Amino acid sequence: MALRELGAEVRVCAPPDADFGALLDRTGVPLVPLGPEVRPVVSGDRPPTAADAFRFAAELVDARFDTLSTAAQGCDVLLASGLMPAGARDVAEQLGIRYVFACFQLYGLPSRHFRPGVRPGTPSPAAETDNRVLWQQDAQRVNDLYGPALNRRRAALGLPPVDNVRDHVFTDRPVLAADPTLCPSAGLTDLDLVQTGAWLLPDDRPLPAGLAEFLDAGEPPVYVGFGSIAAYVPKDMAQVTIAAVRAQGRRVVLARGWAGLAPVDDAADCFVVGEVNQQALFGRVAAVVHHGGAGTTTTAARAGAAQVVVPQIADQPYWASRVADLGIGVAHQGPAPTVDSLSAALHTALTAGTRERARAVAAEIRTDGALVAAKLLLG
Template sequence: MRVLVSSAGTRGDVQPVLALAVQVRGLGHEVRLCVPPNFLDWVGGHGFDAVPMGVPMRAPRPGAAPVPVPDLITDQFDTLDTAVKGCDVVLGANAHQYAARSIAEREGVPYVNALYAPVALPSPEHAPPPAPGQAWEPGSRAGNERRWSDTRAAWNARALERVNHNRARLGLAGIDDVLRHNLTDRPWLAADATLGPAPATPGMDVTQTGAWLLPDPDPLPPPLQAFLDGGDPPVYVGFGSMPMPPDTGRILIDAARAAGRRVVLSQGWAELGPVDDGADCIAVGDVNQQALFPRVAVAVHHGGAGTTVAAARAGVPQVVVPIFSDQFYWAARVATLGIGTSVPPGVLSTGTLAAALHEALLPAVEERAGATAWEVSTDGAAVAARLLVAAAG
């Protein structure tokens, strides 16, 4: 059997499907992945057939000329139309899979859409993820339903014409609801049930598999290992692929120092760096969070689904500084579970972050974070792999 997996987005979108691919291969089947071009080497390095789709997902360089963005919807149709040959089942990861279901429909093979956060599922229990620059606010049931209706209208305004144009090229009938079409009536939720339980989804049959986690055997770099061994557990601060203001590094380091802690500063796409040559701070690039997080006192991060579950598995308290989309949901869940707190991005300062660190370091929070670690499932990718093989018949 051969599986086609389509993923669009940053590393946080691609890494879970790579974890799934590893498990499917372990069951004796082939996997072909369509991913943004800058992840080809990484995916190929794990031994998978990788096809470029879309544009590179990376931080723009200061002063670089704008890169022309093609019609990414049509690009998905064109790429998957070729990649699907010989495949027996198609899986698309996240809601922005405009072509995968149509390609599977044309080929007459099963299709599965998988989501990484409960807030991506239309539900009266929560508002939809906010647009960039907007915060996520809980609402009433009626208010949430109204906001989901507005969200569906926005998706249609943005994409319906192009999706139907490309479906017509395939000889398929038009659709009238892009979001619902992309999600399907039977989506999978690739999120841990303790951290992100599935909400009520009228008209949908949701299968929650657990989070798709990719084991990382890489050791920590020797300088980082020496830093960790040289004192008390530090504070980890990092925002992954999120853009951050230039003064963010100063705020993060000063806040950790105010809390009496050393700092491991993850540079990320914002290219954060030390503000002085103090021995209490070390800057790192991409490192193995599975090895690092058990060694830190607190993890300060943006609230990506992968980072949130990695910190929860390590039993480390969290301070979430959400920037957009599902990050606000994960910040709320961290607070609800009592395993940390959050700082809204608009009020991030040395003072607010230092106060959040003091709260996260309370014994009750540390105890709850440690207990929650035992509740987090680690076999979500294996569960999903078995279901995917079964779906292919």
């Protein structure tokens, strides 16, 4: 939206899931389908295996070449994001246009200060502690995942092979679309990051009538939601979280999410929602219990809501640690809470001190990140 407000034409390529299409409908930008739907991959009975990852990696490289080669025709800039959008820079190279990589957290960026995350492929030796060596081994795992397909497609275009796919995708100067209060970055990676602040899509949609009535009917409830990480969420998460919230004498707003969380009974103290305006909702809840995605963490922080983060995968432990370090909530230890462990975390999050701190930090969250990024892209 910020780019369009500055007079630019925008094309968005994303997986063809209905949720992504609905999100883009709010902006008036059509979705150009890229690759397979995400939801079936992450909503199965089990997380994807290493073999799945190698297959998906090759399929996504091919999808980017096939889709972006057409979609980026006539464009001035190709902006790519995601865990490893291999193929996007190569299409930009072939078309002779500018390429920018954007990330939403520090996770996955080479650093002497922290270890790389887990990737499919040959694991690093357990005894290895040198972060430089560990990041070199991480680069090799990325090469193993994406290199064969990437270099096959580059060769077909007459382009030379890439010997370090990870650094090729990231470039030396990626954009960090994260709030500097929540995600300080100075000196923490080997890259020359350009931090714009988080990219926040304004949301003026009203809350559903039933939800608004539920909120008006009593003290602020606790929101519980785990987004799109369905295959990683423990099967009893709804039962555990509802019991933990009730143990603190609070009502529950339960987000179904891709995990399909459902109430355990028909008691009036639990209201179930689907996709909803979190910006409006989080300002009316006592606390937010969630998985620690970058978007949910930022939205809750901006709303001044205390948080309990139950991280599952990838960058989520990082966001949990930042919530705890800032004093705006609690990082739950481990991905599978019990009623007692989650109730204890909620007890801390619901204290006056934590909620006051959350409101104070909310005033520090920048809201101009998308505009800063748009001007950077058009500069």
